[in-house]
Amino acid sequence: xxxxxxxxxxxxxxxxxxxxxxxxxxxxxxxxxxxxxxxxxxxxxxxxxxxxxxxxxxxxxxxxxxxxxxxxxxxxxxxxxxxxxxxxxxxxxxxxxxxxxxxxxxxxxxxxxxxxxxxxxxxxxxxxxxxxxxxxxxxxxxxxxxxxxxxxxxxxxxxxxxxxxxxx
Amino acid sequence: xxxxxxxxxxxxxxxxxxxxxxxxxxxxxxxxxxxxxxxxxxxxxxxxxxxxxxxxxxxxxxxxxxxxxxxxxxxxxxxxxxxxxxxxxxxxxxxxxxxxxxxxxxxxxxxxxxxxxxxxxxxxxxxxxxxxxxxxxxxxxxxxxxxxxxxxxxxxxxxxxxxxxxxxxxxxxxxxxxxxxxxxxxxxxxxxxxxxxxxxxxxxxxxxxxxxxxxxxxxxxxxxxxxxxxxxxxxxxxxxxxxxxxxxxxxxxxxxxxxxxxxxxxxxxxxxxxxxxxxxxxxxxxxxxxxxxxxxxxxxxxxxxxxxxxxxxxxxxxxxxxxxxxxxxxxxxxxxxxxxxxxxxxxxxxxxxxxxxxxxxxxxxxxxxxxxxxxxxxxxxxxxxxxxxxxxxxxxxxxxxxxxxxxxxxxxxxxxxxxxxxxxxxxxxxxxxxxxxxxxxxxxxxxxxxxxxxxxxxxxxxxxxxxxxxxxxxxxxxxxxxxxxxxxxxxxxxxxxxxxxxxxxxxxxxxxxxxxxxxxxxxxxxxxxxxxxxxx
Numbered sequence: 001x002x003x004x005x006x007x008x009x010x011x012x013x014x015x016x017x018x019x020x021x022x023x024x025x026x027x028x029x030x031x032x033x034x035x036x037x038x039x040x041x042x043x044x045x046x047x048x049x050x051x052x053x054x055x056x057x058x059x060x061x062x063x064x065x066x067x068x069x070x071x072x073x074x075x076x077x078x079x080x081x082x083x084x085x086x087x088x089x090x091x092x093x094x095x096x097x098x099x100x101x102x103x104x105x106x107x108x109x110x111x112x113x114x115x116x117x118x119x120x121x122x123x124x125x126x127x128x129x130x131x132x133x134x135x136x137x138x139x140x141x142x143x144x145x146x147x148x149x150x151x152x153x154x155x156x157x158x159x160x161x162x163x164x165x166x167x168x
Numbered sequence: 169x170x171x172x173x174x175x176x177x178x179x180x181x182x183x184x185x186x187x188x189x190x191x192x193x194x195x196x197x198x199x200x201x202x203x204x205x206x207x208x209x210x211x212x213x214x215x216x217x218x219x220x221x222x223x224x225x226x227x228x229x230x231x232x233x234x235x236x237x238x239x240x241x242x243x244x245x246x247x248x249x250x251x252x253x254x255x256x257x258x259x260x261x262x263x264x265x266x267x268x269x270x271x272x273x274x275x276x277x278x279x280x281x282x283x284x285x286x287x288x289x290x291x292x293x294x295x296x297x298x299x300x301x302x303x304x305x306x307x308x309x310x311x312x313x314x315x316x317x318x319x320x321x322x323x324x325x326x327x328x329x330x331x332x333x334x335x336x337x338x339x340x341x342x343x344x345x346x347x348x349x350x351x352x353x354x355x356x357x358x359x360x361x362x363x364x365x366x367x368x369x370x371x372x373x374x375x376x377x378x379x380x381x382x383x384x385x386x387x388x389x390x391x392x393x394x395x396x397x398x399x400x401x402x403x404x405x406x407x408x409x410x411x412x413x414x415x416x417x418x419x420x421x422x423x424x425x426x427x428x429x430x431x432x433x434x435x436x437x438x439x440x441x442x443x444x445x446x447x448x449x450x451x452x453x454x455x456x457x458x459x460x461x462x463x464x465x466x467x468x469x470x471x472x473x474x475x476x477x478x479x480x481x482x483x484x485x486x487x488x489x490x491x492x493x494x495x496x497x498x499x500x501x502x503x504x505x506x507x508x509x510x511x512x513x514x515x516x517x518x519x520x521x522x523x524x525x526x527x528x529x530x531x532x533x534x535x536x537x538x539x540x541x542x543x544x545x546x547x548x549x550x551x552x553x554x555x556x557x558x559x560x561x562x563x564x565x566x567x568x569x570x571x572x573x574x575x576x577x578x579x580x581x582x583x584x585x586x587x588x589x590x591x592x593x594x595x596x597x598x599x600x601x602x603x604x605x606x607x608x609x610x611x612x613x614x615x616x617x618x619x620x621x622x623x624x625x626x627x628x629x630x631x632x633x634x635x636x637x638x639x640x641x642x643x644x645x646x647x648x649x650x651x652x653x654x655x656x657x658x659x660x661x662x663x664x665x666x667x668x669x670x671x672x673x674x675x676x677x678x679x680x681x682x683x684x685x686x687x688x689x690x691x692x693x694x695x696x697x698x699x700x701x702x703x704x
Contacts, residue, residue: 036328038335038357039700040382040463043426047452047462050445065330082276083327083335083356085296090328106359112375115290115360116283117275136463 020156027071027097028153031060031146034070034094036087039077041104041136053139058146067093072149073126076136078106079119091126099159101145102128105135127160169227169636177230178240181215185245190217190226191525193242195666196252198260199636199653202286204661209234211262214651215242216638216666220525220539223547227638238263248528251674259284259362269305274358274703276300283363290363302339302351309349310341319343323685327356331434331689334699338676338688345684350677354670357699365663369629370396370470373663378464380648380665381701383426384419386455387643389468392663394549395639395650396470399632402601406593408472409550413588414485415467416550416641417581421492422451423644423696424532424574431571431693432503435512440499447488447495454484470630471605472598485589489582496575510568517679517691518566527678528671531646533695536573537565543642555584567687567694574696604630629658638666645669645696667701 033055035045048055055061064070067090079087091100102122105111108131110120122128129152130145172180184190194216201207215228232239241264243250253264254273261282264270272279276296281288306322320343326332335356341349361380365373377388390412397404404412429444452462457478459467467474503509519527521537534541542559544552560576562569598605602621611618634656640649646668653662672695679695680688 038327039359040379042334043382044463046426046430047445047449050449051442052446052449065328077335078357078359080355080357080359081293081296082299082358085299086327086356113359113364115364116288116292116294117358117360118293138462 024153024156028150029059030062031058031072031099031149032062032064032070033060033072033074034065034067034090035063036073036075036090037077038075038079038083039106041076041107044136044139045074045076045103045142048139048142053143055143055146058143058150060146067091068095070094071098072146073098073100074103074142075100075107075122076103078111078113079122079125080117081119082117084119084122084125087122088125096161097159098161099129099149099153100126100161101142101149102131103142103145104132104137107131108133111135127163129160169229172228172230174230174232174239177228178242178245180228181217181242182245184217184226184228188226189219189222190224192218192220192530193246193248193252193528194218194225194530194640194647194649195651195664196249196256197651197664198256198262198284199662200260200284200286204655211237211260213239213256213262214636216649216651220534220541221546223543225638227636232262236263237261238265240265241267243267246528247523247526247678248671248674251670252528258282261285269308271304272355274355276355283360290360290367300353302353305351306339306341306349309351320348327353331692333430333692333697334702336673336692336697336699336702338680340680340685340688342685345686347680347683347685347688350680350688352673352676354673355703358703361665361704362663365660367659369658370632370660371629373660374468374470375464375466378466379700380667380704381423381643381645381669381698382463383698384423384644385463386415386465386467387419387423387641388648389465390416391639391641391643391648392650393468393470394641395637395652396630396632398639399635399637399652399654400470400601400603400630402471402599402604404472404550405596405599407476407595408597408599410588410592411473411477411597412468413550413552413555414585414592417585417588418451418455418485418488420581420644421488421578422448424578427644427693427696428499428571428574431567431690431696432499432509434689434693435509437503437506437509440502443495443498443502447492450488450491454481454488457481457484469598469604471601472596476597482589485585489586492578492582496578500575512686512690513567513571513694515564516567516683516687517694518564519675519679520565523678524565524675527675529646529675530668530671531642531644532573532577533570533672534646535560536562536569538563543640543647549641552584555587557583567690570694631656631658640666643668645672645698645701648701665701665704667704669695669697669702673697673702 102108199212209231218225258272277300326337327335337353339351377392378385380388425444425448429441432440459465524537540559557580607618612622632654638651649666651664655661
């Protein structure tokens with residue numbers, strides 16, 4: 001279902017569609033991100049929600065710091081072992097369906113912090129749907145990740161959290 | 169530099185403080201001498217001091233005996249020693265007798281061993297299963313009062329919380345809305361900068377420094393490179409120095425923009441965020457054209473800069489200087505006389521100058537208490553004494569003063585940038601010194617000497633003479649220092665950062681206890697705690 005059909009609603013007054021299509025449309029256009037910002041990437045995430053890039057153009061500007069109220073976890077920054085246990089807890093508290101974006105090199109793979117304290121990628125503790133390269137990624141890359149996620153939701157691709165191991 | 173015996177340590181430090189005016193304990197760290205020639209006793213504990221106004225510095229070094237590996241604490245002489253000694257204990261395993269709370273600070277509670285020891289494998293990771301509940305510290309603060317009897321409520325804030333900028337955590341004991349006790353916990357972004365810095369060459373450390381205070385990366389680059397240049401006895405060219413001044417001040421503006429914007433969001437003045445971030449984007453555009461990155465610049469090199477300015481840099485800076493005052497004016501009109509804003513920040517989180525100095529405050533947070541502490545005036549480098557500008561000080565040391573000191577400092581920085589751009593000298597940006605600068609490509613391809621020179625710098629790295637050096641600059645948050653130990657090879661033996669906001673945050677319980685819970689949020693925002701710098 002797209003914008004054109006919505007516009008036609010006012011003409012006909014009736015619209016038939018499938019329930020899952022409506023759900024997907026709703027989910028796609030109202031992602032509520034939880035910005036799990038720990039480091040440098042969080043500053044770039046601030047730029048993504050500021051006016052020059054403006055995440056609200058994609059319906060995903062309602063940032064919520066409560067895991068109960070959000071369905072998109074954006075991990076922006078390095079996760080160290082001390083933090084990893086908290087990240088897992090926050091993720092577990094989110095309701096399904098939920099998606100995860102690993103923003104930047106640290107969240108994706110630990111970046112150049114190949115040492116005693118840094119988790120070598122958040123996918124060691126939680127499933128990740130989209131990885132964004134960069135240190136930090138440009139705001140456009142974050143916007144691209146969000147639109148890519150929307151495309152997947154539209155296409156009915158289940159979130160990684162609902163897929164069993166090996167079915168990717 | 170003084171070397172003292174463990175038995176005389178406290179007396180020497182006390183006399184330096186009381187009789188010689190060294191009232192600011194900048195940093196405490198240790199050197200594991202395991203791989204150095206003189207390795208008995210193994211650890212060397214280093215205390216770095218300076219007067220709160222003035223440029224002299226003194227380093228006191230003391231070696232605890234290998235048998236018990238312990239020194240007397242000085243946390244009763246300086247409050248800043250409390251966290252500093254905890255860090256030395258955590259990273260090196262040197263204990264401090266009579267320390268009130270000697271537990272790990274950066275690494276997690278289940279960590280075994282001391283990672284900055286030379287015999288700790290850099291890749292040996294240790295997992296944590298449960299976060300620390302911090303109740304051991306809270307019980308101590310509560311004293312004998314039984315939990316059942318007291319009316320108070322425990323509230324855990326962070327590390328993932330909108331008001332705890334970055335990854336900070338505080339456990340607070342509330343009576344109604346009044347904070348009775350605060351137990352802060354840090355280390356949620358301890359990503360092993362100092363250990364990683366020992367792995368590569370001196371040049372490899374530069375990108376790591378970008379990610380210390382990531383709101384103003386270029387300032388960390390300059391602070392680090394200046395220290396290594398000091399070790400090598402190199403003075404950058406006039407042009408490189410002036411470009412560095414411009415970048416330092418643009419960095420300061422960027423940092424203050426983030427701090428003020430986030431602080432205002434915290435107290436509910438959301439609109440200002442958009443006004444101020446637009447200006448930050450404008451600076452990003454110029455910096456990005458200069459070095460290709462928005463946030464993590466990595467533009468400065470030991471002995472100069474990565475390359476010269478690009479065509480159009482001047483116009484870009486002119487644009488910033490033209491537009492920024494408008495944004496600052498807009499913000500001022502929105503908040504300066506706003507009753508709601510004033511009620512949230514005036515008199516909130518105040519600290520006296522003496523206490524701030526004891527806690528190791530530097531930079532805007534100390535200047536807000538009325539102390540004109542600024543390395544750009546106290547120890548002018550890069551020709552800062554040749555510019556016409558003022559040190560901004562506050563009077564009450566509260567959240568309001570800290571915000572306003574930053575607002576006015578941005579205006580002073582603009583003045584410096586304008587003057588520096590006007591007098592920008594010509595000439596090369598890198599020193600002509602075979603030890604640090606790569607030869608031009610035409611020579612590398614044309615003669616064997618230049619080829620070998622290029623090869624040695626790339627493969628073996630720049631080699632400062634063996635020894636120890638502390639260098640610092642006035643970064644956006646205060647004195648950003650680097651204590652570097654060289655063993656004469658191309659790899660640093662040790663790099664210790666003196667992070668300004670580590671010491672500022674150590675005063676967080678003092679700033680919040682007795683206040684309201686909402687004041688805690690306004691206070692935290694005004695301190696500008698950057699986790700990358702705090703935890704390293």
